[in-house]
Amino acid sequence: MPENMKSKDGVVKTLIEQKHSYLFIAPAVILFCIFVFIPVLASFFLSFTKYNILTHSRWVGLDNYYQIFFHDPRFWKALRNTVVYTLGVVPLSISIALSLAVAIDQKIKFKNFYKSMFFMPIITSVIAYSIIWRWLFAGEKYGLINHLLIKIGSRPVDWLINPNSILPTIMIVAIWGGLGYNMFILLAGLQTIPQVFYDAAEVDGASSWQKFWYVTLPLLRPTLLFVLIMSVINSFQVFEQAYIMTAGTSEGVGGVLDSALTLVSYLYEKGFQRFEMGYASALAYILFGIIFLVTLINIRLVNTRRVEY
Amino acid sequence: MNITSIKTQRSFVSLIIYTFLTLGALTMIMPYIWMLVTSIKPIGEIQTYPPSFLVRHPTLKPYLELFHLLPMGRYLFNSLFIASIVAACNAFFCSLAGYAFAKHIFPGRDKIFLLLLSAIMIPYQVNLIPCYIIVKNLGWLNSFYALIIPNLAMAFGVFLCRQYIMSIPNDLIDAAKIDGCSEFMIYRIIIFPLIKPALATLTIFTFLSQWNSFVWPLIVIHNNSMRTVPLALSVLNSQFGSNFAMVIVAATVATMPVLIVFLFLQKYIIQGITMTGLKG
Numbered sequence: 334m335p336e337n338m339k340s341k342d343g344v345v346k347t348l349i350e351q352k353h354s355y356l357f358i359a360p361a362v363i364l365f366c367i368f369v370f371i372p373v374l375a376s377f378f379l380s381f382t383k384y385n386i387l388t389h390s391r392w393v394g395l396d397n398y399y400q401i402f403f404h405d406p407r408f409w410k411a412l413r414n415t416v417v418y419t420l421g422v423v424p425l426s427i428s429i430a431l432s433l434a435v436a437i438d439q440k441i442k443f444k445n446f447y448k449s450m451f452f453m454p455i456i457t458s459v460i461a462y463s464i465i466w467r468w469l470f471a472g473e474k475y476g477l478i479n480h481l482l483i484k485i486g487s488r489p490v491d492w493l494i495n496p497n498s499i500l501p502t503i504m505i506v507a508i509w510g511g512l513g514y515n516m517f518i519l520l521a522g523l524q525t526i527p528q529v530f531y532d533a534a535e536v537d538g539a540s541s542w543q544k545f546w547y548v549t550l551p552l553l554r555p556t557l558l559f560v561l562i563m564s565v566i567n568s569f570q571v572f573e574q575a576y577i578m579t580a581g582t583s584e585g586v587g588g589v590l591d592s593a594l595t596l597v598s599y600l601y602e603k604g605f606q607r608f609e610m611g612y613a614s615a616l617a618y619i620l621f622g623i624i625f626l627v628t629l630i631n632i633r634l635v636n637t638r639r640v641e642y
Numbered sequence: 643m644n645i646t647s648i649k650t651q652r653s654f655v656s657l658i659i660y661t662f663l664t665l666g667a668l669t670m671i672m673p674y675i676w677m678l679v680t681s682i683k684p685i686g687e688i689q690t691y692p693p694s695f696l697v698r699h700p701t702l703k704p705y706l707e708l709f710h711l712l713p714m715g716r717y718l719f720n721s722l723f724i725a726s727i728v729a730a731c732n733a734f735f736c737s738l739a740g741y742a743f744a745k746h747i748f749p750g751r752d753k754i755f756l757l758l759l760s761a762i763m764i765p766y767q768v769n770l771i772p773c774y775i776i777v778k779n780l781g782w783l784n785s786f787y788a789l790i791i792p793n794l795a796m797a798f799g800v801f802l803c804r805q806y807i808m809s810i811p812n813d814l815i816d817a818a819k820i821d822g823c824s825e826f827m828i829y830r831i832i833i834f835p836l837i838k839p840a841l842a843t844l845t846i847f848t849f850l851s852q853w854n855s856f857v858w859p860l861i862v863i864h865n866n867s868m869r870t871v872p873l874a875l876s877v878l879n880s881q882f883g884s885n886f887a888m889v890i891v892a893a894t895v896a897t898m899p900v901l902i903v904f905l906f907l908q909k910y911i912i913q914g915i916t917m918t919g920l921k922g
Contacts, residue, residue: 353825354751357742360735361795362754368792369761372772379771386778433666436659449905450667453674456904456911458854460872461897464879464889465673477676480693509669514915521916541655570765573856580880597767605861610771617768624765 379614386608397615408616410591411599412623414500418595419568421504422511427560429508430515435545437516438523451513459510463577466506467493470578493578496592503574503593510574511567515560522556523549558635562628569624572597596620674897681705681894685887704891711888712874713867714895721871724789725852732848733841735795740803741833745815755804761797766857774861784865793852799844802917806840807833846907847914853900871896 380397384390401408437447454462469477470492479489492502526549534544550557575595579588586602587594600620604613675695680688682700708714742748743755773792782788810833818828834841856872863869869877875896878889904911 351746351748354742354746354748357746357825357829358739358754361739361758361797361800364735364792364795365758365761365797367776368773369764369769369797370757372769372776373764375772375775376768386775429666432662436663439656439659441656441659441663447663447667449908450670452905452908452912453670453901455915456850456901457897458856458872458875460854460856460875460879461893462673464875464893465677467879468886468890469673469676475689475691475693477693480691512666513670517912517915521912566765570767577876577879580876600767600770601857604771605774610775614771617765617771621765621768 376614376617379611380618381615382611383609384611386610390611393611397612398619400612401615401619407587407591407594407599411587411594411596414592414594415569415571415596417500418504418507418571419565421501422507422568423561423564426508426511426515426564427557430512430560431519431557433512433516434519434523435549437520448517451516453513454510455513455517457510459573460577462510463506463574466509467578470502493582494589496588496590499579499588499592503571503578506578507568507571507574511564515564518560519553519556522553525556526552554635558632561635562631565627565631566624569620569627570597571595572601576601596623674901677890677894677897680887681891683887688887704887705895708888708891708895712878712892714874714892716867717869717871717874718895720786720868721853724786724870725849727790728793728852729845729849731794732796732799733845736799736844737803737807737834737837737841738829739795739800740805740807740837741829743800743804744807745810745812758797758800762801770857770861773858777862783862784868786868788862789859789870792858796848799848802840802844803837806837810836843910843914843917846904846910850904850911 379390381392381394382390383393383397433451437444437451441447471477471479472491472494473479473489476492478492482489490498492498530548530552531544534548539547572595575588575593575598576586579586579593582588583591585591585594586598586606596616597620600613600616603609603616679695679697681704682702683697684699684701684703687698743751777783777788777792780787782791814832814836815828818832823831854872855870856876859870859873860876863873875889875892878892
């Protein structure tokens with residue numbers, strides 16, 4: 334019966350079905366075209382022009398890119414800061430998150446309580462927690478952190494005042510904020526590892542450390558790769574923490590001596606404070622290129638060291 | 643190894659685990675407690691040395707002052723309004739599109755879907771400038787339109803719904819067709835009820851990301867009464883120092899209510915995180 338129906342009015346039927354299909358995807362596709370697809374192309378075009386909202390755009394070819402790479406020390410400063418930030422935050426965050434995930438995955442009491450604690454930063458806005466931390470890191474003896482340092486006999490640190498310690502302070506806050514997110518993904522990964530592997534290892538007389546090294550880590554590789562890629566991408570886009578923790582301390586958005594200038598904060602300053610939108614578009618495409626390249630390298634790096642089972 | 647030595651080893655390991663987790667948990671909660679404690683301190687006590695977790699004269703005056711000085715209620719309303727509409731519309735539009743991508747056959751389906759998917763890979767900074775120009779030309783700066791419309795149907799949601807709907811057996815849909823259901827009826831009667839768990843996750847997830855969204859509002863809103871909560875916090879923060887106590891109280895008001903609500907919705911949010919995590 335269904336076979337029969339299909340052949341009889343198949344053509345009409347698909348047409349009706351298709352009309353519905355296009356109608357169903359229309360809202361998502363139209364919005365996508367206006368606010369993603371066209372902007373991505375437009376941004377590419379803009380990156381070859383000089384443009385500020387007020388005047389017409391003027392084609393300058395590769396000049397923006399040339400200026401950025403050869404005559405813009407602030408770009409290099411921003412790139413350097415962003416790379417330092419990424420190299421600091423990503424390995425620390427992932428290794429701490431992994432240790433926490435392994436610890437929570439054990440048979441322990443108060444599991445849900447611990448989970449809730451690490452869950453809190455995930456649902457708190459970056460703006461809010463950066464503000465709290467800015468104030469915990471307040472200078473001299475008034476900040477809580479410095480007070481604790483003095484109590485244990487150390488000297489207070491000018492966390493957000495000394496240009497050399499501003500970026501590390503922001504990194505600490507970013508690690509704190511991203512820890513829970515990484516931990517929950519790694520925990521989900523851990524829970525997909527079948528118990529039989531651990532049982533087998535135990536029968537073979539493996540120690541806890543050996544079980545972690547030879548069972549957990551290799552089987553967790555896909556999850557680790559995902560966390561690594563996402564963390565690196567997020568790190569290269571760092572903006573909010575740096576913006577909030579240095580707000581009001583300098584004319585631009587980079588903090589004292591641009592010590593917290595990141596690629597995205599530089600892009601924001603150029604595009605939306607100075608309205609050099611062509612130049613900012615070029616910065617955006619450079620950021621895109623860097624993220625793309627680094628992601629490729631990450632995938633390569635992890636896959637070449639693959640262990641076969 | 644005899645039993646007692648195994649036992650002592652075990653308890654030593656669990657001691658390490660508990661110490662580690664408790665230290666971690668303390669680090670996580672300490673800023674929140676400090677914020678709460680400070681928000682009920684009178685001005686004089688905030689500045690005293692040494693800083694203390696104890697409040698000698700707890701007061702709610704800073705809260706009254708905050709709502710008196712700033713349209714905090716308005717900020718909260720703005721954020722709530724935007725996040726609710728965006729979350730609800732995403733649930734509807736994304737599941738609708740997800741259904742078509744999962745169960746319909748039409749020319750260009752896979753190409754369009756791949757193109758949509760690529761949106762997830764592109765860093766948002768690339769679209770920022772043209773989106774701003776588009777929104778400006780539409781006359782939407784400083785309006786709800788700018789904050790709501792561009793986010794109504796996000797690619798991630800379409801992807802999530804499509805994955806989920808693919809697991810629904812075709813027989814159910816075919817049976818409904820034979821019974822004479824229209825396509826929209828099929829969506830409403832069969833698909834929608836079946837994907838409720840996925841939609842719950844998507845809705846909560848979208849709400850959360852909109853509630854916390856910062857960069858886009860920062861760019862398109864310059865009008866005080868249109869500010870969202872994170873934006874208002876950021877403005878207060880840039881006058882850091884002069885308005886010390888206010889910033890902390892505002893941060894408390896912005897953080898604590900949603901924190902409590904979302905702690906109850908933890909399951910769904912973790913699901914959302916791991917779904918993007920493990921399928922990506």
